[in-house]
Amino acid sequence: MPIDDSALAAFHALQISRPGRKPKLSFMQQRETLDRLAAGESQRSIARDLRVSQATIWRFDSGLAEFLRDTNHVLNHAA
Numbered sequence: 900m901p902i903d904d905s906a907l908a909a910f911h912a913l914q915i916s917r918p919g920r921k922p923k924l925s926f927m928q929q930r931e932t933l934d935r936l937a938a939g940e941s942q943r944s945i946a947r948d949l950r951v952s953q954a955t956i957w958r959f960d961s962g963l964a965e966f967l968r969d970t971n972h973v974l975n976h977a978a
Contacts, residue, residue: 902933902967910966923951924959932956933963 907929914922924932928949935945942956949956 902963904930906967906970907933907963909970910963913966922959923955924949929959929963932959936960 908926911922911926911929922929932945932949936942936956942960943953946953946956
């Protein structure tokens with residue numbers, strides 16, 4: 900399922916607004932990561948190209964999935 904830029908932008912804004920460390924991946928890197936994961940590329944090869952750890956890519960992917968699941972849950976109950 901392709902993820903639109905508005906959902907990704909909301910997730911990125913949430914990451915920036917939280918206290919603590921800034922996200923390792925910029926918005927454009929997050930978009931690139933999603934496109935490459937959707938194309939079937941491995942987390943390890945994406946991490947190598949972006950010069951981050953594979954765990955960073957995994958946390959981004961799982962964090963975004965949780966964010967989208969929670970957002971859809973809220974939207975489905977609001978309707």
